[in-house]
Every structure is written in structure tokens, then in C-alpha cells.
Amino acid sequence: MEIVLTDRGGPEKLRIADTDAPEPGRGEVRVRVLASGVSFAEVQMLSHRYPMQPKYPFVPGYDLVGEVTSLGPDVSGVAVGDRVAALMVTGAWRTHVVVKAGRVVPVPDGLDTGVAAAATMNGVTAWQMVHQTAEVRPGQTVLVHGASGGVGTLLVQLAVAAGATVLGTASSAKHEAVRALGATPIDYRTEDVATRVLELAPGGVDAVFDHLGGDSLQVSYDLLADGGILVNYGSATTLHDNNHWLVPYLRTMRRFASWWLAKPLGKARGRRASFYYVKAGPAFNHALAEVYRLVAEGWLVPPIDKRLPMTEAAEGLRLLIAGKATGKIVLVA
Template identity: 55%
Template sequence: MGTPTTGTEIVFTGLGGTEVVTSRRNALSTPKPHGVLIRTEAAGVAFAEVQMLHGRYPGQPKAPFVPGYDLVGEIVEVGSEVTSWRVGQRVAAMPVTGAWAEYVEIRDRDLVPVPDEVDAATAVAVVLNGVTAWQLLHRAAKVRSGQTILVHGIGGGVGTLLAPLAAAAGVRVIGTASAHRHDALRDLGVELIDHRTEDVPSRVAELAPGGVDAVFDPLGPESLDASWRLLAPGGTLVAYGSAATLRDTGPWWRPYLRMVGRLARWELLRLFGSTGGRRARMYYVRSNAEFRTDLAMLLRMVASGQLRPLIARRLPLESAARALDLHVSGSQTGRIVLVPGLSAEDTET
């Protein structure tokens, strides 16, 4: 098969609901000198794309643009100065946007090899979400065996990987999730709290009377004060999103500014010795050397069977609008994945 000349891509033509999600054919060009053209085998669906649909993601491009945070695929062409990769290799990358396409060009330095035996959808589940989960635990909070953590929204793509990674490290996990997710999450060894019907601070206090050693909070500024109060002395609060502000009006940066203000105040109090050693920080995943090291390690864990990502749905690339609706509905537990070339008959229900 020769080098492709066109490919299908998904486009956000504006802001709003899934009515602005469409597909189109685009012409492909020869990769830049350090570019690598990849045939996408699987691309992840994340809350970031939901935020971008509403204009609420930090630094997102102006419409029209191709969304898609992460992908796994096969190299079909390399640029003139690429020496470390070859046609036919399977790779993963996190371009932040652009992954929802049949063919994607990525810089050679941003790629990570994917073991041949790992299914593409399974592999893409650990690119954005897996690295985020690992770095929250081991780089941001530096949890240790025997400690207890609280994970808000543990039924999502990050939470369903954070739980087994924490368990493997000897860490006790308390997680919040809607009741309909609990059956799917029990096998992960999580002590579950239904955040819709239970008082979360009271339940956490019952389960961990001395407080928890880390709280991972993707909800936004309104949640942080309560999360801070649940920390044990020496504990760490990590804020890594603002999911609860999706429907807010006003500039996208406003909730993040409020979050930074809270975190800065707690850090100042910590420096004056007024927090009992508790600390708070903000985290976001970056495609850098640490990311590539951590992703390569996670892919080895998947290949060996040590880590089994939970895949909620596999849908055709052209079903991106449906995938976003499913994500927003909260009905899915685990990662939703888009698979170019998948037929409707093969779609998992």
C-alpha cells in the first residue's frame, strides 16, 4: 500500500453542542523534516474535548479545528531528517488537539513506542489518562505504601486507572462516584461514596477519621475548600481540573484564577508553618521527557498484564458526536475510544 493522499478527520466548526461536530476529508502532505505521519488505530475521548466544545479548555484553538488529545497508531511515512523511527512501527502520542483523524503528523521527539501485542484501544487508554493517574500519585502527591487517598470522580478515565495503580503501590483508595458506576468499580478495590446521595466529608471522616494523605480533585474552585479540610497532617491536595464549571459563563480562565488564588494562600500559610504540613498544588499533564518515560513504563505494565485499563466503548471515528454525548451523560465507566475504520456492526454496545 502506498502513502495515503487523503484522510478523514473530525472538526469542531464552532462552539455549542454536538451539532458543531462534523467530519471531512483532508489532503495529506509530505511530513516535515522531523515529522512522522501516523495512521491512527485508536484515539481517546476525554473531558478536555467536552470542555473545548464549550470553549472552556485553557488555550484551545479557535474553531474550526480538529480535536483529539491522544492517539495510538502505525507509522506510514517519516520526514527527511527522522532517524529514530521507521515505517511500520506502532507509536503513541499526546498532541492535545488533532488526534481525531485517520492520519496525523506528529514530531518525532514526541512519540513513544507501543508493544505489538497491546491492543490499540487499550494502549490509548493509558496515554493521557494513565500518565495523568501515575503522575498524580507518584510525582505530584508522592504517595507511599500504607497511605490513604481520596479520588473525586473515580469512575472516569483517570480514576479507573488511578485506583489500580494506587492499589499496586499499597495505597488505600476512597473514591466518589455515582451509584450506577459502583458495580463496575468494586473490582478495583475502591471504598466507594455516592456523591449524589451521601455527604462526602462525613463519609470520608468515618472511613478515615484522621484524614486522608492525598486528595485528587478535578472539580474546580468550589470543591477545594472541602477537599483541603479532609487532609491529614502532612497531606497533599492536588487540583487537576475544573469539571464542575463546564456550564459557567464568563471567561474560561476565571475558575482557574480562583483555584490558583486558593492554592497560593495555602502555600503561603504552609511556608509560615500554619498548615500542619499540609500542602496544595495544581497539576496538568505535559508532553515532555517525564511524560514519555512514564508512558513507556505504563505500556510495559499493560503488555505484561499488570495493568488492565477499563474500556467503556469503542466507536467509529465518525461517531465522535455520539461519543461526546456518552461522555457528558456520565453513563460510561472507563475510557471511550474512537477507532477509525470500525464499522457500526462492530461497535460495542
């Protein structure tokens, strides 16, 4: 079984199809998928707004947790029966997948499969941005846009654990959840975010994590204190733009270029702007192992809004599009 995105449109464009279990090739393993997350990337793919996405039809699914069922030639360090995770970008929403053995990461014994799925892409994204891109330190103040989302909830927890004061934007219905994570909520629907941030942090913030893109980037950059960093990891506000998917990214590059040029001119005040995107490889594997350790030890809790059968992937996308999810929506086999 596989979930196929047949064409541009909404969740109704998903179809359930039969498929055979593929055989792994040299250096590959076959994995029976147990769980996979629903992410904003799939929402963008509905409208053909995700960078370099495949042509329709294709199988979505950014990440997975599953059980190894078969090994190809020249595979070592992985055994049949191992529970593993992998970053796929597309192709995870099916019963079985084939993936290179070097791209699978062991899932600790005792860690719930759905929780592991909720922590895979989102956990690495948040961990790398907090600890490697922004290098959040004790005493700093950071702003997390979308603090109730799948990545946002983990950004808040990791920044709080790093000793930072965290401000987080969210709708009013999700403020209690954001407070419970240790952040001060700001209602992006009824408050002027920039005004409220400067009331709480008059000197500006040391880091902003911005998944919104578009015009939000200038506002975020202007909120930085001297030496602060803006980390952009998405373009959610451009989802419904009526142009080529590349246009928002070109506009963002121009904006970033102006900030980079301000540095040699002495106008940057030490402020920086950085792109982030999650990618498979040794760095991802290392970060995911650390994320799983934090989750297993109870230091990091990936909130799961709903667990749905994989056959209900369309409903998961509808919930995400409607903004009704707090934390991650997980599809289970």
C-alpha cells in the first residue's frame, strides 16, 4: 500500500494504491514503515510550492520509523528486526521502503514508535538550529514563531533547556500549551508581534527562528539585538502566492544579500541571517541520536496532536492546513 499525491490541489488529491514490497539493492535495506510524520512540507507539495519536489504523481512522506525486514548485499551494522528511522524527503507514506543502510538511525529500545516519528525530522531541525546555527546560550532571549507547531514546540523546549528566555507566537487557543513548555506566548492574530516583543525585550532578542518567510523576515531581523541571529527555515506565508515556487526564495535571497552587504559597510551591528534546511547524512544521524537520547531520558517531549492510520493521511493534512494541530500529527501503519 502507498499514498499517492496525484496532482496539484488539496488533500483530496491523495489516493491509496497497491504496491509490492521492493527488494533492497547493494548497500540498501528494506524497511516496513511503522510511523511517519505529517509536515508543512507536504502541505506545500499539494500546491507545488516545495523546492525541487517530484513531478506528480509521487508518494509523499518526509521521514519514517520502521522495522528492517531485508538486507541487500554488502550491508553491515544493521540487522533484520532492527527498529530504525530515516529521512526520506518523499516516499515514506507506503508500507515498505528501500533506503541506503548508511541513512538509517537506530531507535532506542523502549521509545514509543509514534514519539520517535514525531522527533525525527522535527527534532533534528530544532536541535541543529538551537545548538549549531544559533548557538543559544544561557541568559539570551529568543523568539520562536509558530511556537505551538511540530518544530516550534521542540525549539521552545531546547532553547529553555539551554538557559534562554523564550517568546513564542501562537494563536490564543494554544497559549496555555506554549506556557507549559516554558515560553511567554504572543498572539500573532490580535497583537502587533514586533511591539509586544520589544515590550518584553526592549533591547531586542538574540535569536529569531522564523518559518514564515516573506515580509516576516524583515520584521524578524529588525527585532534582533546587536550580535543577534535570524534563522529562516521556511516560507509558510508564501503558500498561496500565485507565482512560480522559486520566486519567494529569490526574494529572500535578495533580502539576505542586503543584510550580508551591510556587514562590511559597518551597518549590521553584528547581526546575522542564516538559512537552515534539514538534510540526510552523517550530521543528521548524529543529531538524531542525540535527540533520541534527550527524548528517552525525558529531557525533550515531542507533543503529538493526533495519531491517524496512514490511510487517513488526507485528514492529517486537513488538520495541519486548518491550523488545528498543537505539535505533530503522526501517521501509523
